[in-house]
Each structure stands twice: as structure tokens, then as C-alpha cells.
Amino acid sequence: MPLDLREISLAAGARAATASALPVLAGELLHRPELNWIAIIGFWTCLADVGGSNRTRSLSMGGFTLFAAIGNLLSFLVQDSTPLAVLLVLLWSFGASMIRLFGNAATTVGVLLTTDVLVSIGIPDPSPREALFRGALTIGGGLWAMGLALVLWPVHPNAASRRAIAACWRSVADFAAALGQVHGSSAPSEAEWGRLVRERRNHTRAAIETARATLADTRRRAPGQSDRGAGLVILAAEIDQIFAALIALSEVLELASALDRHPDIHFQVDAALNRLAAITRGLADAMTGGPLPQTTDIRAAARGLRRAVEAAEPRGTADLAAYRQAAGLFETIDGYAGHAALTIRGVAPDMPPASPGQLPPGQLKTLMPAERGRRFSDILATLRANFNFRSITFRHALRLAITAAVAVALTRSLLLTRGYWLTITAAVVLQPYLATTFRRTVERVVGSVAGGLVAALLGWMLPDPIAITVVIFPLAIATMALRPVNYTLFVFLLTPQFVLVAELFQTGGSGDLYLAALRAMHSLLGGALGLVAAYLLWPVREGLELQRQVARAIRTNRDLTLAAITQFVAGEPRPGLVAPRQVAGMASNNAEASLQRLIDEPHTGTRREEEPATTILTCLRRLAGVALALAYLPTDLVTGEGRAQLERLGDWLGSAMSAIADAVDRRMAPPELPPPPDIAALVPATPDEPPPEGAEHATERHLFEHEIARLTRQTHVLHAAGIRLAGF
Secondary structure: OOOOHHHOOHHHHHHHHHHHHHHHHHHHHOOOHHHHHHHHHHHHHHHHOOOOOHHHHHHHHHHHHHHHHHHHHHHHHHOOOHHHHHHHHHHHHHHHHHHHHHOHHHHHHHHHHHHHHHHHHHOOOOOHHHHHHHHHHHHHHHHHHHHHHHHHOOOOOOHHHHHHHHHHHHHHHHHHHHHHHHHHOOOOOHHHHHHHHHHHHHHHHHHHHHHHHHHHHOOOOOOOOHHHHHHHHHHHHHHHHHHHHHHHHHHHHHHHHOOOOOHHHHHHHHHHHHHHHHHHHHHHHHHOOOOOOOOHHHHHHHHHHHHHHHHOOOOOOHHHHHHHHHHHHHHHHHHHHHHHHHHHHHHOOOOOOOOOOOOOHHHHHHHOOOOOOOOHHHHHHHHHHHOOOOOHHHHHHHHHHHHHHHHHHHHHHOOOOOOHHHHHHHHHHOOOOHHHHHHHHHHHHHHHHHHHHHHHHHHHHOOOHHHHHHHHHHHHHHHHHOOOOOHHHHHHHHHHHHHHHHHHHHOOOOOOHHHHHHHHHHHHHHHHHHHHHHHHOOOOOHHHHHHHHHHHHHHHHHHHHHHHHHHHHHOOOOOOOHHHHHHHHHHHHHHHHHHHHHHHOOOOOOOOOHHHHHHHHHHHHHHHHHHHHHHOOOHHHOOOHHHHHHHHHHHHHHHHHHHHHHHHHOOOOOOOOOOOOOOHHHOOOEOOEOOOOOHHHHHHHHHHHHHHHHHHHHHHHHHHHHHHHOOO
16 A cells, blocks of 8 residues: 555654653653553553544543543452453443444544553552552543643644645545546546546545545634634535536546547647646645645636637537537636635635635535534434444444453463453454454554564663663654554554553563564464454455445435436536535445455455446446536527436436346346437437537537437446346
8 A cells, every 4th residue: 555655744743752752751760660651641642632623632532531541440440350351341342342433533532442451451550559540640641641732732723624625635636637647548448437437536535525524523613713614614615516527527538538539639638637736736735834826727728728629620529529518617627726726825824814705604504514413312322223233333342342352361361471462452453344354454463563573672772761761752753643654654663662661661671572572472363363253253244235335326326317417407507416426426435445345355266246346336436427517518408308308318217226226235136127218309409400509509419419328328337237246
């Protein structure tokens, strides 16, 4: 997996290093090794800081601190009884895993709370006084890290939102660049266009939804930040509209590339896409303090493309229609990008906030992402709804609880030295899905074994505790800074840091090669135990999940396509079909993620479902492209009987896709499709009867005809792939 070094966060690394290194130094200078527990808790509290609003950060860090202290005290009460220790781990890890229902922050806190109890049981306190003292140190370590993160070293309330919006701009830039590469090749194949449709649209939709979730988390901001926050919401909406225009652009350019090629027009399109990619990357940089690019270059490129189209032979062919439509789409993108540049002036760092008054308050409110309920009644309702074996989260929580309990029973029965390495590994590698558990096991074991060897080497080279303290600071910086980049790298750096601090806490020393070998063996055993549990305890076989996700994707893309047809027939304004496009895009993303998990599951050969599922998902992306292409065409292309015929086509398409989705859901072959309605009446103009509107209207009609024909063609391809997916 390639490393995205743009995700490196040196500020987060420096905060975590300060939270962990200073208590270690204090412990050595005061000859109080127990103070190293503050370093451990302080670093874990920094891990619990997943960003977002200060309220979200305070809840996640404070919640971890409070419950970690409770877990420490409970661990002391059961430490002399293996059955009670196993029971505590069973119940504690089950509850800590169930809170993943409430988002990423809760998931992280749950993992850390499980880790805290496993370590506390593995490093018992000799007396009630010391147990209470460790609980106090836990509270102190958490408050120390919270003070650093929220008071002494604060993060701007909108910093996370700005980074998320910048990631959206970069994803749009990557989409435009990839579109330029495919269109610029000499003879792009249908497979190349299909890969572009699946991969780039998936990434961009995911980035936009991540930004929306981040904005929802930061809506409860401090007074005086509302203008900046509203500007970020507007930016997210504008990026979404640019994304819609890019989808339509990829649709019309694929059509044009399959027909006649005009070198001058071809050059202008590639130049426009290159400019768009460069400008959107510039807008991403501007979100974090870089200079604003000149967005007028997009309009200049659109004008160059339009002039090239007008200079071509006026044959009224569909390829010229597609390129003329492409010029209009570039102009649409230019409008959104230009307004976005003005908005960025008010939300970028070190600039005064700009009022979002260009939009009416009512419209601004509709752009705001919905806040997720966090009332106690909502929490109870969510837990009740998922407290059954139909819930993936419930099954995973029970699987994790049993695995952690078995690991504790095993380590205590065999009297394993530093047995908490086995229990932590077994608990951490377990994921809700078998494929992700297998991948996480490999990453965890490789990183842990390699990191343990580094810890042994450092302990041998630096026997002086003060020298070890000095090394912990850069280690902590690197660990936290690289955490978002790569999990194996994170574990590799985390292991020596945690090992050195834990050994100082337990023994006042730094360990040796024997302990390094022991940790490696425990990591291997823990990973093996986690894999066995993933295979034996209610494994989520992705084949069944894939069928459900694909069926949902078919239904949501059906709704998007029908909405586009309905609005076209009604002649209504179509601002990018925002709601159905968002739902359909996320459903397609979820189905593609399920397919990738199926591919990642350990197996031999090729999965039977891989080819038909890939074909279905590509067809759905293409149908969404047709829907958005229709959204940018004039609605007066058809009248009278043509509109009635288009409605009949929509009815046929809706019933066909519903039948295919139902069959996929039931793992059956879809029924034979009835013949589609005749679409000849949709475009009544003939070469002998040119329309009065002129050549431009004629080319738009050609483009419209090709898009409508594509609807029926993609539906038949979808039907055939559904038959293959069922195994017939």
C-alpha cells in the first residue's frame, strides 16, 4: 500500500512525545519509576484524540481517562483470581467493543480501554494502596495529556474540517488528472474507462463523505467561529457539485473518444483537464495556508475548447455534441471553483473570516450536514437495535470478548512472563471482517516483532535510563506523526516506545534480547489466536454480505437514474441531484469495499463472484454518469410523445433494476427482462428536417440519443452480470 506522506502530523507527534517523555524524565530524576505509568496513559490519551470539535475531543479523551482508571481498580480486585480476571476481561472487552456503534472516536477509545485492562491484569499491583495510586496516576496522565492537547497546545476548532476539505480538493484533482490520462491515450479501452469510473469516483465520494462527517462533528463550535464553519460547509457543497460535473464530463468524454477524434479538440480537452487538476491542487494547498490559484484558467480552457468545436466541420455528430457539452461542463466547474476561491479566503488560516452571505440562510441550512443524535435515549435505542446476532457489531464484540478472555486464561495458566503482549495482540488484530482480521494480523505481527528487536537493540546500546528517556521523545514523535500513514509502520515505532517505558515502569531497566524473543513469540501466538477466533467464532463471510451490498447499490442507483429521468421529463431545475447521488455513491462505495474484502479473504484461485460483481458495480457507476449527463442537457430536447416515451423507458428501467436487485438479494438469477420500449420517438428530428434551433441543438439531440441508448444497454449488461453472480 503506498504511503501518503501528506498525512504526517508533526504537531500530533510533538504533543504525544511531550505527554509521554516528560513523565519518564520526571520518574528517572525523582527515582520514582511508577511515574512512567503517567507516560503510558498520557500517550494512550493522545491516541484517543481523534480530532473534530473540542467537545468531541474532550469526550473521547476524558471518557478514556475515567474508564481507564475504573478498569485499573477493577483489575486489582480480580488479579488474585483467574476465573474473576477472565470474567472481567470478558465483560469489559465486550462493552468496550460495542461502543464502536457510535463512530470512529468511540471505536478508538474502546480498543484503548481493552488494552488498558489487559495491561493492568498483566502488571498487577501488590497492594490496595498501590492500586489506588495507579488509579490516581491514570487520572493524572489523562488530565496531563488533555491539558496539552486542549489548553497548552490547542488545535484550531476548524483545523480538522480544513484538512478534510483539502483532501476533497486533492481527490478532485486526482480524478481530473486520471480523466486526462485516459482521454489522452491513443485508443482508451472500455476497461480503462471502467477502472476510472470505479476507482476515482469511489475515492472522491469517500473523501466528500469524510468531510461531511468532520463538519458534522465540528458544528458545535465556539462563538465567533460560525462564519468560518459556514464557509467550510459551502465549500463541501461546491466540491460536491464539481464532482457531479466531473462525473458527467467523464461520461461525455468516453462517448466522444469512442467516435471520431479531432486532434485540436482533443488537445484542448487535455489542456483543460490538466489546468483543472493543477488549480484544484492549488485550492487544496490554499486550505492550509498556501497561495490561492487563478481559477480563471478553467474558463479560458473552456473557451478554447468551445472555439475548437465551432471550428470543426459542423456535421452535428455525437462526438462534437459531447465536446460541446464538455465545454459547458468546464464552464460550470469554473463557476463553482471561482466562488470556492473567494470562500477559501475566509476559512484559510491567518485570514479574517468571510461572511457566507452570498447564500440565503435557508439554503445554507440545507447544506449543513445533519447532526447525529447523542441523547441518552438515542444511545439506548442504538444499543437495543444491535443487541442481537444479526448485528455485525454484536457478533464482533462477543468474538473479541471470548478471544481476550481465553488469552488471559492461557497466559495466567501457563504463567507466561509479559503475557499481556499475547493478550493485547489477540485482541487488537481481531476486526469485524475476516479479511481485515487477516491483514491486520500480518501488519501487527510484522511491526511488533521488528519493533521488539529495535527495543532490544536500544536497550543494549543505552543501558542508562536517562539516555532511554532521551530516545523516547523522538520515538513518540515519529509514532504519532506516522500513525495516519501506515499501520505496520505505526506498530513498528510504537513497540519499542511502549516496551522501553513499560520496562522502566516494571523493573527500572530496559530489557534484553531474551525479552525481545519472548515478545516476538507472544506476538506470533496472539496473532494466531486472533486468526483462529476469526475463523471459528461467527465469521462474517463476505460472500453473503456482498450480495446484500450489491443489491442495495442497484436500488439506490435505480433511484438516482429515475430521479434524473423524472426531473428531465418535468423540466425541473436539477442542481446535481445532490441527495440521491450521495446515497447512490455511498452504496456503491460500500459494495466495492465488500468486494475488496472478499478478494482479500485467504483463498486459492479467483473468486467466482469477482468478475460479475465488478461488472455490476461498473455498470452502476456508468448509469449514474448517464443520470448526471442528463442533468446538464436542456430539457426542451423532447416534447409531447417523446416525454411520454421517456416516462415509459423510466418505468421499464425501474422495474428491471428492481427485479435484478431482488434476485441478487436472494442469490437467485434475475428473471428475463421484457423488451424495452421503442425510443425512436424520443428524438424526432431527422437530417432532412433539421431543427429550427440550429446545429448546436442538433448535436445536443445526438448526445441525448446516445445517452438514452446507453441506459438500455447498461441495464442489459447489468442483467447478464446478475445471472453470472448467481452462478448460472
